[in-house]
Amino acid sequence: MTFKQIVWKMAKVQYKKYLIYFLCNSFAVMFFFMFSTVYFNERIIEAKKLDGIQDALAVPAVALVVFTVFFISYAHNVFMKRRKSEFGLFMTLGMSHRDISKLLLLENGVIGLCSIVTGIIGGAIFSRLFFLLLMKSVGLEEIPFHFNGSMFLYSIATFALVFLAAVGKSLFFTLKKDVIQSLRSNRTAETIKLKSPLFGGFGLVMMFGSILMLYFSFSKSNGGELLLWTIGVLIGLYISLNQSVSFLIELAKKNKPFYYRRLLLLTSLDYKFKQLTSILMLVTVMIMVTIIYTTLLLTIYQSSEKDAIEGNPYDIAIVQAKTKNNLSSEEISSIINKQDNPIKQHLKMPIFYSIQTLPGVEGYFTNVVISVDDFNKLTSQQKQLQEREYINYINEAPEYVGNSNDDHQELAFNIGSKERTYQQKGMIAVKSINNLSYLHEFIIVNQAEFELLKKNADGFAAEIQLFNVANWKNTADVVEILDKKVKHYSKTAPQIADRAGIPSQQEFFQMASKIDSYQYHKNSSGILFCVISFLSVIFFFGTFILLYLNLFSELDLEQAKYQKLYKIGITAREVKRFISNELATLFFIPLVLGTTLAYLYVAILATDVGGIMKNPEILLHFVIIASGYLCIQAGYFFYARRKMCTNII
Structure with missing residues (x-):
């Protein structure tokens, strides 16, 4: 009987282990390909302004890659664990290390190629169903399902790299062992190198201590501290899983009846937890x-609807500079005002972008100035200001703004060759305007000062138009038309300013609406939720x-x-x-x-x-x-x- 016949007969008798190993690899390819059909679908990124969706999917993608590495490597290790004694038997019959290498490469090569083929075929079939269900659940049925080269390339390349690394590692360690070690592999228990109850207790303290430190420092922490304490939690978790049973056994020994009744279970768990630490850590x-x-x-x-309403007090908001190429108020109103969804409120608020030089350096910054009369109309307040006084207005909910309120702070505007200084008379934080770029912080002055600055200070005038309609959820078509017109005018209007730190014409012409915010949050979070x-x-x-x-x-x-x-x-x-x-x-x-x-x-x-x-x-x-x-x-x-x-x- 030849070596090939012996190997073939053993494979037929123990076909289940080959089948399970093949299915594990095939499932890994299939699941990665299914995720790729969402991650590499350009139409999702283009739809509903979901520009950041691919960045948001990056974290799940990394998690899937890490999981794939563990999954394939461990499945391969379990498969090879049962083969070591067979290799020892083959070597006693005269098979050389070179023959073992050929056998390993041939078996894994065939299984790997078959896994790629079946995984891609299965992924292509099930990914369409997964994609359609996903798009329907988030209201993006118009996005077509399609394949592209990146989906196939990244799925196959990721699997191939992990698979080849696992095979190479097994090949190296298998060939290092002699015949006796291989034959005795099934009857040799894995060595537990460390058994320290004290170390297990330290792991538990480290894990929960890191959580406590994260809790107390989170409100004033940055991303670095969050990462640091999370690493502490993970290290403590690994130590706990590896040594906690030893720690519990040491505690149980103080109660002899309890310990001896559960001696077999505790010692078995101690061995299992040390043997399976990586898997248990991965699962946790x-x-x-x-x-x-x-x-x-x-x-x-x-909470997409709630966030859209809180972030956008008005149903539609449009900001335009006072240039010759503008959408007129009449044209905007004619687009928004529909018989079945009429305009209920229309407010115009003049603003002035004051361009200030940065002292001591090259560059500019802007202050957005509004009059106290327009602010009072916007917020229904009764504020009053005298000459050379101002209020700092933050367009944000009070709970998200600090408590600093220096009434003695001065603010200077350049009026020709002179400076005109204003004294701060308080700070107001209230969300009254939609989320528009460059319109987060305002300087409020009285009407006379506003007109003075607009005529004499360096800058440009603009206007915010705010609309409320009968039902904002029925404004999707209107907003789409307005968005196209705003983008068209932003390209054809003359440049406002060509100085560092000043918004460009394209950045300045903009629109914000409840429906856009609602659709963006609902679609992006919906896709992420379904993918997770x-x-x-x-x-x-x-x-x-x-x-x-x-x-x-x-x-x-x-x-x-x-x-x-x-x-x-x-x-x-x-x-x-x-x-x-x-x-x-x-x-x-x-x-x-x-x-x-x-x-x-x-x-x-x-x-x-x-x-x-x-x-x-x-x-x-x-x-x-x-x-x-x-x-x-x-x-x-x-x-x-x-x-x-x-x-x-």
Whole structure:
């Protein structure tokens, strides 16, 4: 019998391990390709002004790549773990290291190519269904489904790089082992190099201590501190998963009856947690990240209408400079005013862009000046100002503005060769104008000073037109027409100023509306929510497979262990209870840890909007998503427990 015949016969007898390994790789390609059909679809970026959607999808893309690396590498390691003894047998029969290398490359080459083909075919079929459901759920049915080269190139290249790295690593370590080591691989337990209860306690303290530090420093922290404490949480989590059972065993020893009744379970869990630390860490982090993302995105998606109204007090706002190429008020009103959706309010507010030189350096900056009379009409207030007095007006809700209010601060405007100085008489923060660029902060003066500055100071005059209609949700067509006209006039109108720091003509002509803001937030957050939900299913499915493969790849060793326990008097009922407790710990500890960390992060992030108690919808969404995860994980657990008990008892 030739070597080829021996290898072929062994492969036919143990076809299941080849099939599982092939399916794992095929699923990895398919899921990555399905995500690529959304990420690399240019029509999504062009639709509804979703310019930043690809940047927002970058984080899920990185998470998917990281998961793919772990998934493929671990599936390959489990597959190779069962082959080492076979390689030892082949070498005793005369097969050389070169022959083993050829066999490894041939097997993995065939499986890799087949995985790419089936994964791409499966992805092409299911991605269309996924894409159509995704676009329908966020109201973008007009976006067509299509393929492009980037979808195929990145999916195949990512898989190939990870797969080749895993095969190369296995080839290197397999060929380093001699015949005896290979033959004994199935009967040699993995060495646990570190067992320190004190180190486990340190990991728990580090994890929750980092969370506390993040909580106390979050309100005044920057992105660097958030990253720093998150790294601390992850390091503490890894140490805890690796050493926490040793820490618990040390505590349990103080209660002898409790410890001895659970001695077998505790020692087995200690070994399992150290053996499966990477998988448990991956599962915990994926649960934490996906719950945080889906909770926040679902909240944003549900609050799209509220955010559109709060960010845009008027249904439509248009700002234009006083140039010869302008949309007239009559033309704008004729477009907006519809019989079934008439104009209910129309307010015109003159503004003046004062161009100031920067002292000591080359460059300019602008101050937007309005009169106190127009401000009073806008906000229904009764403010009054004297000559050379001003109020600093911030177009933002008070809770998002600092409390600084220096009434003695001076502001100077250049009037010809002289300076005209104004004294601050307070600061007002109120959201009264839509979100328009360069119109976040204003200088309020009285009407006479406003006319003086407009005539004599360096700058240019403009006008903001604000409209309210009967129903802002029916203004999509009107806004689209106005947007095209505004863009057309911005290109044909003369340049306002050609100086550094001054907005260009194209930047200055602009429009902001509730409907645009509503559609943007709803579509972008809706796409992200659906994509994250899709990835959550992939992560859960993938991590369950990895955990399942690891547990059942050593099924013969588990059977041998329990056969020995039967001989010393353990019953089948006790074995079943032991298996159930062990699997429950392995399946639910990552869920509990991931959910707890996710809740703490959501609570910390929610402090920016007043906290969870002031935003109960955030807590509701968290509970819904976490409950869904619990149901999925419970289903996995009951399936694995039944399978394990059936094979062992």
